[in-house]
Amino acid sequence: MGVGLKRKLKAASTSRKRVKTSHGNSDNLPWKMVARPLETGMADDDGILELEEVDNVEVVYEDTDGGRVVRFNVVRNEEEQEENVDEKLSDDAREVEDYPEPEPFDSLNLLPDWHAHALHPQLLAVLHSKQFSSPTPIQSAALPLAFAGRDVVGVAQTGSGKTLAYGIPILHRLLSSARQRAPKSKRSLSALILAPTRELALQVSSHLNACLNAVGPKSDGESNEPRPPPLVSVAAIVGGMSAQKQRRILDRGVDVLVATPGRLWDIIEDDDGLAAQVRSLKFLVLDEADRMIEAGHFAELENILRLTLRESRDDQIEPEGDTAELPQDGLQTFVFSATLSKDLQRNLKRRSRSKANPKSKAASTLDDLLLRVDFRDPSPEIVDLSPEGALVSTLKESKIECLSTDKDVYLYYFLLRYPGRSLVFLSSIDGIRRLLPLTELLNIKAFPLHSQLEQRQRLKNLDRFKSTPNSVLLATDIAARGLDIPAVDHVIHYQIPRAADAYVHRNGRTARAMREGFSMLMCAPDERRVVRALFGSLGRDESAVPEMDIDLTLLDQFKARVQLARQIETANHKVKKANHERKWLREAADALEVEIDSDMMSDSEDDEKPTAQQRKASESKNAGLKAELRRMLAKPLLARGVSTRYITSGSQPIVDDLLAGEFNEKIVGVKKSDAKDDLVAGKRRKKKGKAGRVDAEEWKGVAE
Structure with a gap:
């Protein structure tokens, strides 16, 4: 149901039934009677159905522990909403004199490297407050070109x-020209x-808005005076959120729009x-451009980029020489990514019939960009600061060679x-x-992140991961690009x-940002x-990546x-699967308004339906x-040589480490250490305890 029109069928002869919502009873909403359309084919005096509507009420479905809850958000009536929009537009387009001169x-x-x-x-004040004392290498290289009007x-x-x-x-540029905006004009x-x-679009929007926030005493929120709207407004438009709210934001007008193509x-x-x-x-920006221009991806991007094309390319006279002036039709394009090579995008699991010439240079996705993006600059400036081998200097890589069935064990070992x-x-x-479910049973705080989760749940899981120490985020590659999650200690390639x-x-x-990090490949x-x-x-060469010690x-x-x-x-999954199949069959029958035959219900379940006694035995087991798993988890894991009775005895006393x-x-008997400090050096692998050291080949034989 859309905003401004909510219709509901009810019986005229019975009392009205209202939906209980998380905000109270729906009887409190401003329902009003409306005429029944002629297409219903019913006479007006039948008294069977009536229609009601609620103006400016948005229906939101929220998943809670108790099930799906319907929530009504009352926006305002139309007159109040129009007055509010007019007031908002008036505030956003206030007279230039109302904006104070920037200090x-x-x-x-204070910032000599930025001077x-x-x-x-405003930007200088924010950079100083965030202690960005000097530009990063990519910023130092790109900023002079961008200020010169070049495409980058x-x-x-x-x-x-x-x-x-x-x-x-x-x-x-927008801050510098904002005071020249015509009074009472809508933002364009x-x-x-x-x-x-x-997630990346919301993050970019958050970072840009942070650059526009007030710095110092004005940002503490203690003043009762209403804050003026920002000189420059930034908004994000992404899927999974209310499209009506996003359209209202666009109707008010924004200066910078961060969006996903779809x-x-x-x-x-x-x-x-x-x-x-x-x-x-x-300005047009493609962030993580190589991902968006892959073949078969983001078809909507093609349509959006067509809108930015010059009306007639044939009428454009391309300048010649280094001193020629750049096109002055107002569009400047930025394309940024960490990888811009077709060879890196090749699917590694598909065998290539023709071997590529190792001496030939990998094809650049810049060719694809030139076909899709209408650069106004005849020769866009390319700033390539990617490290050799795509290896960040502060990143330490490692690997674990194990059977596929043992990956869960090695992952559990690593996390503890x-x-x-x-x-x-x-x-x-x-x-x-x-x-x-395995991580939950093993008392590991883990949160999922994948495309089939609702956007609200995805953001909630991200926030929980950021705020929970010693937590795990199980994610697909939607979390691989652009996300700036503070203090991620380890990245584990389970697959x-x-x-x-x-x-x-x-x-x-x-x-990230010159902090140390660790990556492990299973x-x-x-x-x-x-x-x-x-x-x-x-x-x-993959042999150059050291193995974990x-x-x-402890693995047993x-x-x-x-x-x-x-x-x-496995037992829980069987029960959930059977319940899900029965629930699906009942819901399908209700939708078709048919009754389920008892034989059909029994056929939909397993051929050998468990008896009540068998179900009881299974639940007891x-x-x-x-209970056995709880007892295991309650007992500490002991390293070899640690005494279970006295901390001062045993072949490996632990009293010094405890003090x-x-x-x-x-894990009792294991010292606290970083993963990067426990890598195998050379061709030998260290095995702690009495066993001393064993060869890597011997370890591979044990693992396989």
Whole structure:
């Protein structure tokens, strides 16, 4: 049901039934009677059906622990809403004199590295407050070109500050010209930023808005005076959220729009005014461009980019020589990504029939960009600061070679051995659904993130992961690009990525902004060919990646817990599957308004339907397994040589580590350490305890 019109059928002869909502009884809503349309084919005196509507009421369905809840949000009646919109537009387009002059900022002394760029005082104040004392390499290279009006294609490692590399020039120009806006005029779209994922679009919008917020005493929120609207407004348009709210935001007018191609094109199709604004853009940005221009992806992007094309390319006279002036039709284009190579996008699991010439240079996706993006600059400036081999200097890589069936055990070992925020990447949603119940049974705080979750739940899980120490995020590759999640300690490739660029972007979630990070690749025997192809695409040798130092004496204890958790989950899954099938059949029958035959219901279940006694026995067995798992989890994991009675005895006394605070809280007898410090050096693998050291080949034989 859309905003402004809510219709409901009711029996005239009976009392009205209202839906209980999370905001109270729906009788409190401003219902009003409306005429029944003639198409119903019913006489007016039948008294069977009546129609009601509620103006400006938005219906929201929210999933809670008690099930799906209907919530009504009363916006306002039409007159109040129109007055509010008029007031908002009036505030947004207030007289220039109402905006105070920006306070000067002493960039020469406070931010000497930024002084040469002559930025707007608002941007300088924000950079100083956030302690961005100097531009990053990609910013230093891109800003002079952007201020000169050039189109820029930037390639730099993840976490290098690409958002501000294009965001600062856009905001600087808009802030500088905002005071020249005509009084009482509606904001017109000046900049469009396109991103491949919803989370990235919301993050970019948040970062740009942070650059426009007041700094200092004015930002503490203690003043009772209403804050003036910002000189420059930034809004995000993404899927999974209310389209009506987003249309209202666009109707009020925005200066900078951050959007995903799908939702933006849905709105443009019904909004000729927005399409006209896109045709007259001043700035166009493609963030993570290589992901959006892949073949078969983001068909809506093609339609949006067509709106930015010059009306007649034949009428354009391309300048010649270095001193020629640039086109002056007002559009400046920025294209940024961490990877811009077709070779990195190649699906590694598909065998190529023709071997590529190793001496030939990898084809650049810049060719694809030139076909799709109408650069006004005849020769866009390319700033390529990507590290050799796509390896960030502060990132430490490692790998674990194990069987596919043992990945759960090694993952559980890693999470307990090296606590911290760990981002675990899987290639399939089914893998996340299988792994999530195991982590819950093993008392690991894990949150899922994949495309089949509602947007509200995706954002909630992201926030929980950011705010929960020693937590795990089980994610597909929608979390691989652009997300700036603070303090991600480990990135774990539980399943091998399908392309090398996905591997690079996955690793980019850690080791950001020159902070240290750790990446671990879990490789099964049948995945070794894919791993070799992955590192070959990066121009590297996979044998150079060190292996993790695993304490094999502890694995039996971990394996017993994981196997028990699997048995419990298998039993739970069978019950859930049977209940789901019965529920689906009943809902389908209700929708078709037919009765289910008892034989049909029995046929839909297993051929050998368990009796009540068998179900009771199964539930009792499952309860026993859960109790056994709880006992296992309550007992501490003990390293080899640790005495279970006295901390001062045994072949490995732990009293010194306990006094020094250098002990692992989950595994008794193991010192606290970072994952990057426990890598195998050379060709030998260390095995803790009495066993001393064993060769790597011997360990492979044990693992396989």
